[in-house]
Amino acid sequence: MRYTKLLLFFIFLLFIKQQTVLASELDSAFIEHFAKDYLTRQFPSTGDEKIRISVARLDPRIVIKPCNTPLIAKTPKKNNARTINVKISCSDSVPWKIYLSAKIEITKAVLIAKRTISQGDRLDESNIELAYIPINHIRGDKLTDTKFVFGAKAKRRIGQGKTIRKNLICLICKGDIVTIIASSKNFSIKTRGIALSSGNINEQIRVKNSRSNKIITPRVKAINQVIIHL
Known part of the structure; x- marks a missing residue:
């Protein structure tokens, strides 16, 4: 009975030792995921932009040594290219580093x-x-x-x-019939006109007043509406 307990105890110790060794061992999938996770934090998506990141596969011939310290990921400080290199390094007593290529697509x-x-x-x-x-x-x-x-x-x-x-x-195109709004603090009046140039919201265009035949430069307010502040 005592022998059996000792045997189980040694098996338990062996199991713990193997788990520790495995925890310090790295493979290409882990390194690739580590690099992608780092880049995702460096290039976060926003409300009107989405970032797509793809990390190149490591050469299967590369032997990845164990690392008992936290891995460090870095990219060049100045980088505007769509292809970027990520350096993964280990600062153990025998340090090592690996470079991975990644593509950053911003939409x-x-x-x-x-x-x-x-x-x-x-x-x-x-x-x-x-x-x-x-x-x-x-x-x-x-x-x-x-x-x-x-x-x-x-x-x-x-x-x-x-x-x-x-x-x-x-929003208003040349030749469109428009409503001209002349506005001040105390009053506003409306009349008709013909657009002599094209424009979009808040842009100034040339308009001919159909009543007076004068050329004015109001701003586009809405579809077929322009406004001029007196």
Whole structure:
């Protein structure tokens, strides 16, 4: 009975020793996950941006030595490239380091055409939507808020999947009949006019007053509405 207890005790000690050894052993999957977790903290996603991180697989021929101290991950201080190198190091008495390559893809939420939009078409929920696009594929002014876009007209054809940019649309387009609002602290009056140039919300455009034939430069207030402060 005593012999059996001693045998079980030694087996228990052996089991503990093996667990400790295994805890200090590392494999390629752990290193890759460690690098990705580090990059995820360095490049967090935001409300209008998403970050996609992919870490390259380690060469299976690389032998990863045990490490009894916490691993350290670092990236270059100045780095704007989409491909980045991550250094994983161990500061044991016999230190070692491994470099992994990773790709960082940043996508931004922008409005795109659901389908092809013809010149003169009004923009609404039927033909535009919010989508995440790689920032290196985005050109020009990026529009993200539907309240500044819904009701605007396309100046020219916009292909399916293309981003909606300011220079492609006009809330008021040249030739549109508009309501002119002349406003002051004490009163406001309305009259009609013809847009002589195109513009979007809060932009100044040239308008001809239909009653006086004068040319004024009010700001775009809404669809077919301009305002001038007296």
